[in-house]
Amino acid sequence: MSDLRELYQQTILDHTRKPRNFRQMPDANRAADGHNPLCGDKLKLFLKIDDQGVIADISFVGAGCAISTASASMMTEFLRGRRVVEVAGLFEKFHDMVTRPLEAQPEAAALGKLAVFAGVREFPVRVKCATLPWHTLQAAIKKDQAPVSTE
Amino acid sequence: MSTSISKRPRRAGRSAAAPPPGAFNPAALRADFPLLQTTVHGQPLVYLDNAATSQKPQAVxxxxxxxxxxxxxxxxxxxxxxxxxxxxxxxxxxxxxxxxxxxxxxxxxxxxxxxxxxxxxxxxxxxxxxxxxxxxxxxxxxxxxxxxxxxxxxxxxxxxxxxxxxxxxxxxxxxxxxxxxxxxxxxxxxxxxxxxxxxxxxxxxxxxxxxxxxxxxxxxxxxxxxxxxxxxxxxxxxxxxxxxxxxxxxxxxxxxxxxxxxxxxxxxxxxxxxxxxxxxxxxxxxxxxxxxxxxxxxxxxxxxxxxxxxxxxxxxIGMEQIERYEHELLAYTREKLSAIGSLRLIGTAKDRAAVLSFVMDGVHPHDIGAIVDGEGVAIRTGHHCCQPVMDHFHIPATARVSLAFYNTRQDIDRLAAAIEKVKEVFA
Missing domain, CATH: 3.40.640.10 (Type I PLP-dependent aspartate aminotransferase-like (Major domain))
Incomplete structure (x- = not known):
C-alpha cells in the first residue's frame, strides 16, 4: 500500500471529496469536453478569458476518478489569474512530472501545490486520469484561436 | 507494478479436510494454471477478471x-x-x-x-x-x-x-x-x-x-x-x-x-x-x-x-460441475459484498452467472480497481464495453468481479478485505 499512499495523498483526497470550482459557467467564452474511455471519466471545462489573455475564471463539472477530479480541481485553482500563454509550458512541466523520473525534472518547483501528483509517475495507467483536465483545457483554448494563442 | 513468478507451495495435499478423489476441488485445479502461482505487488495474485479473459492451464x-x-x-x-x-x-x-x-x-x-x-x-x-x-x-x-x-x-x-x-x-x-x-x-x-x-x-x-x-x-x-x-x-x-x-x-x-x-x-x-x-x-x-x-x-x-x-x-472437469460450483461461489461473493456498507450491486437479476458489478458511494470504480490491485486482487473497472448499460443505471462505470472455476472462497475473502482498504483510503 505504500505506493498507493503516495498516489492517494490527503490533498488529493480532499479535492476529490470537495472539488473546487465545480460549477457550470453560463457566461464562459471557452468550453470543452474531456473523456477518458478507459475509466469513464467525463468532464466539461469552462473558461472565461479576458481581453488581456488572462484566465479570469475557470470551472468544471463532470464525474471522474479521484485522480482526474482532484487534478481538475487543483488545476482550476492553480490557473485562475494566470495568462493563457503560460498554459502550454505549465502543462509540459505537469506532464513531465507525472511521466518522467524525479531526477529529470528540474522545473517541478514551478508547479507549486500540483507537486502532489508526482506519485502518479509510479502508476502509468493513471497518467491519463491526471492529464485529462489539462488536455481538455488545451482543447478549450484552441477552439477559438482568434483573441488568444498558446504560442 | 511488476508481476513476478514465484512458485508457492501447493495447498496441503491430503489433509483430513481434502475432498474425496474425483470431487470438484478448485484448490487442486489452480495448480494447473502457472499464472495463478504468481504474485502481484508482493502478494499472491487473486484473478477476478475472467469475463475479460481467463487464465490458461498447463495443458493448453x-x-x-x-x-x-x-x-x-x-x-x-x-x-x-x-x-x-x-x-x-x-x-x-x-x-x-x-x-x-x-x-x-x-x-x-x-x-x-x-x-x-x-x-x-x-x-x-x-x-x-x-x-x-x-x-x-x-x-x-x-x-x-x-x-x-x-x-x-x-x-x-x-x-x-x-x-x-x-x-x-x-x-x-x-x-x-x-x-x-x-x-x-x-x-x-x-x-x-x-x-x-x-x-x-x-x-x-x-x-x-x-x-x-x-x-x-x-x-x-x-x-x-x-x-x-x-x-x-x-x-x-x-x-x-x-x-x-x-x-x-x-x-x-x-x-x-x-x-x-x-x-x-x-x-x-x-x-x-x-x-x-x-x-x-x-x-x-x-x-x-x-x-x-x-x-x-x-x-x-x-x-x-x-x-x-x-x-x-x-x-x-465437466461443464455441469463448473456451472454448479460457480453458482455457489457467486452466491458467496454476493453475500460477502452485500455485507459491505456503502457498496451497491448493479444488476440483481434472478438468473445470473459468474459476474458481479458494483459501485461504492463516493469512490469512482477506477479508484476501487487501483486500490484492490495494490492488494493483489485483479478486477475490471470501467464501462465493460456496455455504455448503454451504464447509461441505463446513470453511472459512468462499475467495478466488476468475474469468476472462474479456479477461484475460491479465499479469493473472495481477499477481495472483501481489499475493498475494506478502499474504504480506509476514502474514509
Whole structure:
C-alpha cells in the first residue's frame, strides 16, 4: 500500500471529496469536453478569458476518478489569474512530472501545490486520469484561436 | 507494478479436510494454471477478471508448444506427412468445438478470431443478403459493443435500423416489450446469452421460440456463456452462436462462429484468399465448401489446437460441475459484498452467472480497481464495453468481479478485505 499512499495523498483526497470550482459557467467564452474511455471519466471545462489573455475564471463539472477530479480541481485553482500563454509550458512541466523520473525534472518547483501528483509517475495507467483536465483545457483554448494563442 | 513468478507451495495435499478423489476441488485445479502461482505487488495474485479473459492451464500451453515443436506445417495444402498431421489436428479441434456446443456437424463450425469477428462475419456476409433499406434488427440494451456496432455498420450501409429491447432496473430483459418490437420488417434478433456487465443469464431458448414464431432468425452471443455453462445449440434452437476461445482457457485470437448448415451454405464469403476457393481464374472464382469458404488465408492453426485442448480440459472437469460450483461461489461473493456498507450491486437479476458489478458511494470504480490491485486482487473497472448499460443505471462505470472455476472462497475473502482498504483510503 505504500505506493498507493503516495498516489492517494490527503490533498488529493480532499479535492476529490470537495472539488473546487465545480460549477457550470453560463457566461464562459471557452468550453470543452474531456473523456477518458478507459475509466469513464467525463468532464466539461469552462473558461472565461479576458481581453488581456488572462484566465479570469475557470470551472468544471463532470464525474471522474479521484485522480482526474482532484487534478481538475487543483488545476482550476492553480490557473485562475494566470495568462493563457503560460498554459502550454505549465502543462509540459505537469506532464513531465507525472511521466518522467524525479531526477529529470528540474522545473517541478514551478508547479507549486500540483507537486502532489508526482506519485502518479509510479502508476502509468493513471497518467491519463491526471492529464485529462489539462488536455481538455488545451482543447478549450484552441477552439477559438482568434483573441488568444498558446504560442 | 511488476508481476513476478514465484512458485508457492501447493495447498496441503491430503489433509483430513481434502475432498474425496474425483470431487470438484478448485484448490487442486489452480495448480494447473502457472499464472495463478504468481504474485502481484508482493502478494499472491487473486484473478477476478475472467469475463475479460481467463487464465490458461498447463495443458493448453503444452498443446501450443507441442504443435509448434512437432507439428508445424500449413494445412490443407501439403501432400507431405507433416502437413497432413497438422491438418488432422486442426480439423480435430473443429470436431471438439462442434461437440462442445452440441452442433450437428463440424462443418458448421467456422474458426474466427473471436466472438467479435464472428458477429462481424455474419453482419458482413449474411447481412446484406437479408437486410434491406427499411428492415429492422432487434438487439437488447445489455449488449456488448461487439453485438451493437457490427449491426450499426450494416444499418448504415443498407438503410436498415436497430430496435432495442430494454432492460429492467434489475438488469433483466423486458420480455413483455419484445412482442411490440417485432414487425414484418424484422430480419434478425441478436442477443447475448449472459451479460458481461451484469451477469444476467437470458432465457435464450424462450426468445428463440418467440422469434421463430415470426420467422425471425436469432444470433446468440455466447462469449460469456460458453465458459460457464453447458451449451447446446440444438436445444437453444438458435441460428447463429458465437464464442471466444480466450475466455474459456484457450489462446487469444481463436473463436467460433456456428451457424445452421443451410444458412452457411447460402452465405457469401467474408474474405477472399487461399483455402477458401475451389478454383480461381481471373474471370471467376468458385468457393470451397463450408466452413473453409469462410477461412481465407492460413488460419490460426495453433490457436484452434489450443482451443481444442481447452475444451478437453473443461469437459474433463465437466461443464455441469463448473456451472454448479460457480453458482455457489457467486452466491458467496454476493453475500460477502452485500455485507459491505456503502457498496451497491448493479444488476440483481434472478438468473445470473459468474459476474458481479458494483459501485461504492463516493469512490469512482477506477479508484476501487487501483486500490484492490495494490492488494493483489485483479478486477475490471470501467464501462465493460456496455455504455448503454451504464447509461441505463446513470453511472459512468462499475467495478466488476468475474469468476472462474479456479477461484475460491479465499479469493473472495481477499477481495472483501481489499475493498475494506478502499474504504480506509476514502474514509
Amino acid at each position: 500451453l503444452a498443446a501450443l508448444l507441442r504443435y509448434y515443436s512437432n507439428l508445424n506445417a500449413n494445412i490443407h495444402r501439403g501432400i507431405y506427412q507433416l502437413s497432413a498431421a497438422a491438418t488432422a489436428a486442426y480439423e480435430n479441434a473443429r470436431e471438439k468445438a462442434a461437440q462442445f456446443i452440441q452442433a450437428p456437424s463440424a462443418r458448421e463450425i467456422v474458426f474466427v478470431r473471436g466472438s467479435t469477428e464472428a458477429i462481424n462475419l455474419v453482419a458482413a456476409s449474411w447481412g446484406p443478403a437479408h437486410v434491406q433499406a427499411g428492415d429492422e434488427i432487434i438487439l437488447s440494451e445489455m449488449e456488448h459493443h461487439s453485438n451493437i456496432v457490427p449491426w450499426q455498420l450494416l444499418s448504415q450501409r443498407t438503410g436498415s435500423r436497430l430496435r432495442v429491447l430494454p432492460i429492467t432496473d434489475a438488469g433483466e430483459l423486458r420480455l413483455d416489450e419484445l412482442e411490440n418490437l417485432f414487425t414484418p420488417r424484422t430480419r434478425l434478433l441478436a442477443i447475448t446469452h449472459i451479460s458481461n456487465a451484469l451477469g444476467t443469464v437470458n432465457p435464450v431458448k424462450q426468445i428463440v421460440s418467440l422469434a421463430h414464431a415470426r420467422g425471425v432468425p436469432v444470433l446468440v452471443d455466447g462469449a460469456q456463456s460458453a465458459p460457464h455453462l453447458p451449451v447446446n445449440v440444438r436445444d437453444i434452437d438458435c441460428d447463429f452462436f458465437v464464442f471466444s476461445g480466450h475466455k474459456m482457457c484457450g489462446p487469444t485470437g481463436i473463436g467460433v462462429l456456428w451457424a445452421r448448415g443451410e444458412i452457411l451454405q447460402a452465405m457469401e464469403p467474408y474474405q477472399g484468399g487461399g483455402d477458401m476457393i475451389s478454383s480461381v481464374t481471373f474471370e471467376k472464382s468458385t468457393w470451397n465448401e463450408t466452413p473453409h469458404k469462410f477461412e481465407a488465408g492460413t488460419p490460426n492453426i495453433a490457436g484452434a489446437i489450443g482451443l481444442g485442448a481447452a475444451i478437453d480440459y473443461l469437459t474433463g
